[in-house]
Amino acid sequence: MRVAALSGGVGGARFLRGLLGALRARDVAAEVTVVANTGDDITLHGLRVCPDLDTLMYTLGGGVDEAQGWGRDGDTGHVAAELAAYGAGPDWFTLGDRDVATHLVRTRMLGAGYTLSEVTRALCERWRPGVRLLPMSDQPVETHVVVRDPERRAVHLQEWWVRGHAETPAEGFPLLGLDRAVPAPGVLDALRGADVVLLPPSNPVVSLGPVLALPGVRDALRGTAAPVVGVAPVVGGRTVRGMAAACLAALDVPCTAAGVGGLLRDVLDAWLVDDADLGATRAALTPADHPDRADVAVHGTDLLMRDREGAVRLAGTALDVALGLHGATAGA
């Protein structure tokens, strides 16, 4: 079975680790391709940092800081402390020592002319994440945030989020570099040729948004023969993790499973939400005048990944929905 997934960082990585567990538990031979958001990428201290790629690589490769959800396990901060002693900014983004090595290898390879796809493949030779990990694009795309504080200006997403904790109201999320970016080699083919496409619980605006904004991606998702199943990143009107609420507010979209589902409805065949949100989401995603023609099948489950087993269960449910085996709460 060929599975393709789009993913952001922590939530997506944990879900995908659950997916690999679910596939193993079912003894299903699967080739999983993960298309990672690179809109979070940033150059710090001259190092090219790709937070979502790294979180996926470390999580699936067994090297992540479990408590934190990102960064390397057992990492130390000697380089960062020294950079601070030099007064070398920014001081709001701290790189762990082990993590620095990843960025050194990446930066050196990019400088030597390798593409981000090639670099990612090289890094994965060490991590063996059990999936084919692709950056969404080999061209740099960096998500910025338009804020008014008080002048209207755009700051890098990482600055808004890591430094400012997404507290400054956002007015938009321009993707710098998007006009020169195309999907990385293999991305569209993976979506078109998949047996199942999954959208793990990732921020719909700044994690899935940049991937979906690349030319051809939405069309590939709409055109693929595979069922496209998304997993909501919000439960009961609250973000499970991260800054989705602040991002959705900028778009005037309610931070609900229905709101996020609405953003993705053109590409989704099914939308997996928390049981508590099932009724409202199904109602919202079903045209009032054509109750029999809901274009998204809404399914309910327990959406929280409380531990690794919880992620296996949730990913298994998403697979069941895709394979038509999760009929109990099917909405369409």
Next chain:
Amino acid sequence: MRVAALSGGVGGARFLRGLLGALRARDVAAEVTVVANTGDDITLHGLRVCPDLDTLMYTLGGGVDEAQGWGRDGDTGHVAAELAAYGAGPDWFTLGDRDVATHLVRTRMLGAGYTLSEVTRALCERWRPGVRLLPMSDQPVETHVVVRDPERRAVHLQEWWVRGHAETPAEGFPLLGLDRAVPAPGVLDALRGADVVLLPPSNPVVSLGPVLALPGVRDALRGTAAPVVGVAPVVGGRTVRGMAAACLAALDVPCTAAGVGGLLRDVLDAWLVDDADLGATRAALTPADHPDRADVAVHGTDLLMRDREGAVRLAGTALDVALGLHGATAGA
């Protein structure tokens, strides 16, 4: 008093720390300019590493690993271990975590267009080494070593020394980039305008050699009104530290105070050697036909810097020689 010194790494740095101690002990207000060899510089993992500048900065700034003589005190090797786990070479040159931060700041600044002089000044704002630390040149000059193993080829000095422990016989030391290099701003003026010029005990071939090879440096030393006093890096026919013996062998120069003194005699007014070497050195540096016209005054002392006090004592003796206060063993 204006003191200027040329210097390589460990030996020079320890001597110069002693010099600052000697000046303090004598309550002499002095402005010390140190011109550091940059021929050892190398780019590793994309980072610009300047071993002699860093050894001087860390030693004079109170951050050096005392036992080792170079690198940061209390440094750790997490970045290096991770680079090795990625298989990212070279594996024969290990960068400590704290040291990596220095190279990150330097590399980023060089990439932004700052000169090595400007970068060094910025790094020294943190370290406050108590001297004006200048790179010998803002243009990269990298010392290579011609070896036959078995094909004749040139390898970077660091590879020959750190990886191969200088065991492969050297046939020469070409300075790559020398044809495009000039002394950094302030270098020639410091030598010309000094009251005293000191050549600390540094490798005459690969530490002092690159500095002396820059256009104008030898002329400035020959032309300066200041006494130029060198301190021999060999005692009793053996290198005090490092690889001088292997370097001198390539030049067919005996590894003796006389041999090294001969290499530098055109720029030296006085040459400070170990008491044990005094007679032989004086004899070798005095023209047989003009015993009254020795062009280098040879002085003897206990040359070993066994500890920090020993370095203060040795540097004090060198100062005394320069100031004409060390007459007991004066040879001319």
